Amino acid sequence: MICIGEYTAAAIAVTAVSGWISPESVRTYISINSDPWDNNKQMDFEEPMGSFGIEYDVHKHVRLFAEHLSSPMQCNDHPGINHAGVKFVAPINDAAFYSGISINNSDFDSNDRFEGPLVSLGFEYGNDYKFYVEHLASVKKIEEGRTSIGFKVFFK
Numbered sequence: 001m002i003c004i005g006e007y008t009a010a011a012i013a014v015t016a017v018s019g020w021i022s023p024e025s026v027r028t029y030i031s032i033n034s035d036p037w038d039n040n041k042q043m044d045f046e047e048p049m050g051s052f053g054i055e056y057d058v059h060k061h062v063r064l065f066a067e068h069l070s071s072p073m074q075c076n077d078h079p080g081i082n083h084a085g086v087k088f089v090a091p092i093n094d095a096a097f098y099s100g101i102s103i104n105n106s107d108f109d110s111n112d113r114f115e116g117p118l119v120s121l122g123f124e125y126g127n128d129y130k131f132y133v134e135h136l137a138s139v140k141k142i143e144e145g146r147t148s149i150g151f152k153v154f155f156k
Contacts, residue, residue, distance in 0.1 A: 011068065015052040019155025028054045033134075033150025049148070055087075063087040063098070083118055095125040101139075114138040119145075128154050 012030055019028030034048040053067035065087060070080030085102025100120040115138045122134035130152040137145020 011052055015054070016155045018054065024156065026054065026056050027154050027156050028052070029130075029152045029154045031132075031150050031152040033132075033148040035146050035148045037147060048150075051150075057089070060091060061089050063089050063100075065100070065102070067102075081114075085118070087120065094127060095123065098122050098124070115140045124152075126152075128156065130154070 015028045015030060019026075022028070030050065030052045032048055032050050049069055051067055051069045053065055055063050055065040057063050063086065064084075066082075066084035068080055068082050081104060083102040083104035085100055087098045087100030090097045098120070099122075102118045102120065104114060104118060106114050117139045118136060119139050119142060120134055120136045122132055124130045124132040131150075132152060133147070133149050135142075135145050135147045137143070
């Protein structure tokens with residue numbers, strides 16, 4: 001069963017339109033990703049998960065971002081996980097390694113057991129369509145995070 005509600009449909013539409021009308025330096029995206037190891041202890045979501053977000057490269061090595069994560073496979077995950085922060089990027093041609101720190105509000109978000117700021121470590125390849133691998137975890141429990149593999153589609 002796929003459970004995409006009216007809030008998700010509206011947010012996807014707003015994400016796409018925002019990307020099309022924003023300056024070239026601001027990019028929006030939607031993605032689908034999965035944790036093939038299913039070893040996550042900090043989030044209770046059914047696999048796969050989806051996300052939509054916005055990012056702005058302040059410098060070729062510094063990216064600001066905001067992102068929403070939820071599962072299209074479950075109906076009770078509203079409002080999902082929402083976080084915003086900064087990523088430090090090491091670009092190599094069409095690929096990049098990155099690490100980042102972000103904040104979220106676990107009292108507002110659902111289905112997570114994050115404590116304090118979040119960290120992300122990842123690799124991405126591509127431009128308008130990106131393949132990526134990312135580990136997202138609480139700073140206090142990095143080893144208990146979620147390592148996912150996914151695909152992003154950018155609107156620009």
